[in-house]
Amino acid sequence: MSTKDFIEKDFYKVLGVPKDATEAEIKKAYRKLAREYHPDANKGNAKAEERFKEISEANDVLGDAKKRKEYDEARALFGNGGFRPGPGAGGSFNFDLGDLFGGGAQGGGASGGFGGGIGDVFGGLFNRGGAGTTRTQPRRGQDIDTEVTLTFTEAIEGATVPLRMSSQSPCKACSGTGDKNGTPRVCPTCVGTGQVARGSGGGFSLTDPCPDCKGRGLIAEHPCLDCKGSGRAKSSRTMQVRIPAGVTDSQRIRLRGKGAPGERGGPSGDLYVVVHVGAHPVFGRKDDNLTVTVPVTFTEAALGGEIKVPTLGGPSLTLKLPPGTPNGRTMRARGKGAVRKDGTRGDLLVTVEVSVPKDLSGKARDALEAYREATADEDPRAELFEAAKGA
Numbered sequence: 239m240s241t242k243d244f245i246e247k248d249f250y251k252v253l254g255v256p257k258d259a260t261e262a263e264i265k266k267a268y269r270k271l272a273r274e275y276h277p278d279a280n281k282g283n284a285k286a287e288e289r290f291k292e293i294s295e296a297n298d299v300l301g302d303a304k305k306r307k308e309y310d311e312a313r314a315l316f317g318n319g320g321f322r323p324g325p326g327a328g329g330s331f332n333f334d335l336g337d338l339f340g341g342g343a344q345g346g347g348a349s350g351g352f353g354g355g356i357g358d359v360f361g362g363l364f365n366r367g368g369a370g371t372t373r374t375q376p377r378r379g380q381d382i383d384t385e386v387t388l389t390f391t392e393a394i395e396g397a398t399v400p401l402r403m404s405s406q407s408p409c410k411a412c413s414g415t416g417d418k419n420g421t422p423r424v425c426p427t428c429v430g431t432g433q434v435a436r437g438s439g440g441g442f443s444l445t446d447p448c449p450d451c452k453g454r455g456l457i458a459e460h461p462c463l464d465c466k467g468s469g470r471a472k473s474s475r476t477m478q479v480r481i482p483a484g485v486t487d488s489q490r491i492r493l494r495g496k497g498a499p500g501e502r503g504g505p506s507g508d509l510y511v512v513v514h515v516g517a518h519p520v521f522g523r524k525d526d527n528l529t530v531t532v533p534v535t536f537t538e539a540a541l542g543g544e545i546k547v548p549t550l551g552g553p554s555l556t557l558k559l560p561p562g563t564p565n566g567r568t569m570r571a572r573g574k575g576a577v578r579k580d581g582t583r584g585d586l587l588v589t590v591e592v593s594v595p596k597d598l599s600g601k602a603r604d605a606l607e608a609y610r611e612a613t614a615d616e617d618p619r620a621e622l623f624e625a626a627k628g629a
């Protein structure tokens with residue numbers, strides 16, 4: 239009989255006695271039913287035979303004070319017979335009855351009811367990926383912090399990068415129980431809570447992790463050789479992680495569920511990645527916008543014209559420079575910037591920088607000399623001196 243069946247069965251109902259029935263009442267009810275359904279008195283009656291088995295089973299448990307107590311506590315612990323597998327559990331909890339009754343059970347109270355025996359039950363739970371009880375709830379995996387360096391372009395466009403991470407995960411050899419047989423014992427020091435009181439003061443009490451079980455609430459009597467009883471294994475794995483488009487330097491992004499795996503069916507932790515972004519030789523970044531500085535000649539700035547401008551990862555674009563564009567003017571190319579959260583793009587901010595030729599020769603020099611003559615009357619500093627005289 240599986241534990242599940244065992245706990246779901248209402249032996250009191252089988253014997254037709256109330257939950258607070260005395261030993262004598264149970265004995266009396268059993269004898270009466272046993273006589274009625276005894277195979278000798280019901281030859282060839284399969285139904286009676288089945289009923290007789292149920293009655294015997296119920297009497298085996300309720301007729302034994304120790305077993306009855308454990309049965310009551312198990313029913314209380316697992317919720318009135320509603321033994322529901324926790325999230326992530328396979329659903330079949332087939333422990334032997336012997337496991338449940340294996341240890342000499344001692345202790346009182348519904349939550350502290352089990353002694354040695356319960357460890358076996360929990361061992362089974364561990365092996366099957368976990369189910370909720372007060373002491374061995376599924377535990378969420380740890381959050382992991384890591385860093386990654388992306389190129390400028392990867393940060394703009396998003397990238398899938400391999401991340402090598404080491405983390406603590408349940409030991410494979412013992413399924414995280416720490417015991418080589420997979421059956422740890424509840425720690426007697428902390429009664430499975432993993433915490434011990436430090437003492438109390440001012441109406442509240444402080445707790446420390448239990449020194450005997452290191453806060454696990456369980457003790458491996460036969461420590462697993464692989465993990466030396468800790469139940470944890472250091473594992474390193476390489477994961478392909480998708481970094482979303484548009485991340486900025488030093489940004490910390492959270493990847494849900496990509497952290498360390500959970501214990502006993504608990505969910506995985508999160509992965510936090512601090513992103514470092516490399517510089518680009520041409521482009522800069524200002525929030526969602528990309529920046530680029532483009533040299534233009536004096537004549538392009540003065541006479542106006544079309545200039546070609548590079549974009550990040552795309553074809554170059556042509557910008558119209560109005561006549562008389564001053565040095566340092568910034569123009570905006572819409573939608574050519576960094577990717578935003580909503581998938582749209584910021585702008586490319588193009589700043590013109592008038593370049594001055596270092597060497598002039600031939601026709602170009604003649605032309606500029608002619609230009610100087612043509613503008614000899616103009617004094618570009620006249621206004622400056624005028625203004626300097628003022629207040």
Ligand SMILES: [Zn+2]
Binds near residue numbers: 426430451452454
């Ligand atoms: Zn302990």
Ligand SMILES: [Zn+2]
Binds near residue numbers: 412466
């Ligand atoms: Zn192990």
